[in-house]
Amino acid sequence: MKARGPIKGDTWIKTACQGPTSLLLPDIHPTACWSFEGSEAQLGVLLQKPAFIRNVSIGHLSRAAFNTAPRDLTVWGVVDGPENELRFARSSKIIKKLRAELDIKTEPPMFNSLLVPLASVHFDIRYGNLIQMFAVFSEIAEAGMDFGIVIFQVHSNYGSDHTELYHVGIYGDFIQL
Numbered sequence: 001m002k003a004r005g006p007i008k009g010d011t012w013i014k015t016a017c018q019g020p021t022s023l024l025l026p027d028i029h030p031t032a033c034w035s036f037e038g039s040e041a042q043l044g045v046l047l048q049k050p051a052f053i054r055n056v057s058i059g060h061l062s063r064a065a066f067n068t069a070p071r072d073l074t075v076w077g078v079v080d081g082p083e084n085e086l087r088f089a090r091s092s093k094i095i096k097k098l099r100a101e102l103d104i105k106t107e108p109p110m111f112n113s114l115l116v117p118l119a120s121v122h123f124d125i126r127y128g129n130l131i132q133m134f135a136v137f138s139e140i141a142e143a144g145m146d147f148g149i150v151i152f153q154v155h156s157n158y159g160s161d162h163t164e165l166y167h168v169g170i171y172g173d174f175i176q177l
Helices: 020-024 082-090 092-101 138-143
Strands: 003-007 011-015 034-037 041-059 070-078 115-122 131-135 147-157 162-165 167-174
Touching (some): 041 115, 115 138, 131 167, 147 162
Antiparallel strands (some): 003 011, 041 147, 070 115, 070 147
């Protein structure tokens, strides 16, 4: 199946990949990927309901094609609702500190939203697992904020002119509504 994926404005790349929705599948296989031109992109995930997020995961298919793997990413949570906005305000010094410590050169996505950095990810293609798990910053987990939208912001890859992402995962506990 041919698929297209949005890339930086109006640029698209055709691949054998199924597109971004395939990233949420539990397994990794060659056509379950999102391929985009260049090394920078953003992927938003809308959860079924808000959750207290503890970990995120990233996956790539093969160490043989390592240059197309994402390398550095920032994972963001979109703050929504009055209770979370209050928690955000109480944690603003911590959040500003975390943002300052992030070693990224691009601005966070969605400038009109309150965003919390959940994790700074370095996907190491030399590591044995094709799916790698990363903890949310402990300061954010302890702040008690729940998130319904999570954004994976890819900053770099391992040197290819395009990037392929095969899996993203979000782990935690759904809030009781």
